[in-house]
Amino acid sequence: MSTIKLDTCTINYDLDGPAGAPVLVLSNSLGTTMDMWAPQLDALRWKFQLLRYDTRGHGKSTPVPGPYTIDRLGRDVLGLLDALDIERAHFCGISMGGLTGLWLGVNAPERLNKLVVSNTAARVGTAEGWQDRARLVRDEGMPEVADGAASRWFTPHFIQHQPGLVDMLLQQLRSSPQAGYAACCDALEKADLRQDVARISVPTLVISGRHDPVTTTEDARYLVEQIAGSKGVELDASHLSNVEAATEFNRAVVDFLLA
Numbered sequence: 001m002s003t004i005k006l007d008t009c010t011i012n013y014d015l016d017g018p019a020g021a022p023v024l025v026l027s028n029s030l031g032t033t034m035d036m037w038a039p040q041l042d043a044l045r046w047k048f049q050l051l052r053y054d055t056r057g058h059g060k061s062t063p064v065p066g067p068y069t070i071d072r073l074g075r076d077v078l079g080l081l082d083a084l085d086i087e088r089a090h091f092c093g094i095s096m097g098g099l100t101g102l103w104l105g106v107n108a109p110e111r112l113n114k115l116v117v118s119n120t121a122a123r124v125g126t127a128e129g130w131q132d133r134a135r136l137v138r139d140e141g142m143p144e145v146a147d148g149a150a151s152r153w154f155t156p157h158f159i160q161h162q163p164g165l166v167d168m169l170l171q172q173l174r175s176s177p178q179a180g181y182a183a184c185c186d187a188l189e190k191a192d193l194r195q196d197v198a199r200i201s202v203p204t205l206v207i208s209g210r211h212d213p214v215t216t217t218e219d220a221r222y223l224v225e226q227i228a229g230s231k232g233v234e235l236d237a238s239h240l241s242n243v244e245a246a247t248e249f250n251r252a253v254v255d256f257l258l259a
């Protein structure tokens with residue numbers, strides 16, 4: 001693991017893979033860390049240099065005071081690429097990480113080769129919902145949010161049959177810095193790219209989960225309709241599809257990036 005200082009925030013990242021291979025940036029969801037990409041490592045690191053990082057306020061990146069914005073989260077990726085002297089990269093983000101990817105697709109296409117956005121939407125949830133979540137976390141702490149998370153992230157079948165994996169992810173959530181999580185809720189409250197995503201021109205893959213109650217297949221269809229030439233793949237999974245349907249997720253990403 002390494003760190004890089006961007007404005008007041010220290011971003012924790014890991015770059016791993018064959019030297020000279022194309023770089024693939026992996027961007028985590030709200031309340032998780034770069035460790036959420038564990039099910040992708042063996043499948044992807046033989047062809048790509050994987051640049052995983054903890055989104056600002058998450059994992060070992062510092063929970064500098066918020067509110068954050070989607071613009072800030074996107075610029076963190078650009079800062080990381082600049083610091084590592086990477087001119088262009090593939091980008092794959094899930095949920096909040098997917099929204100960061102959409103921001104990059106709109107605002108910094110010259111830094112992207114191909115874009116994968118998974119279990120995300122041009123507008124995730126509602127402003128009121130994120131205000132309530134931020135208030136809950138600031139007032140009551142992480143356990144209140146962690147209580148309902150498994151059923152937002154996974155299907156009942158997966159929760160029953162993979163308790164170890166579910167627990168590992170919930171542990172990332174419980175350990176999330178309260179201030180950083182709430183500041184990302186602030187970013188999600190304001191982020192609305194519905195009028196912007198049609199400007200994305202980089203090759204884009206939109207992955208969705210058939211059972212995702214947070215960012216629905218309808219949200220994914222909107223993205224596919226708006227982003228010219230984009231491709232949609234629907235997986236038999238809920239919200240954290242890279243964990244719940246890892247094999248299919250990895251195949252979709254590799255097929256798309258290597259095509």
Ligand SMILES: O=C(O)CC1=CCC(=O)O1
Pocket residue numbers: 028029030031094095096097124149152214239
């Ligand atoms: O509500 C959740 O925990 C799911 C989620 C919404 C945005 C994100 O990144 O994760």
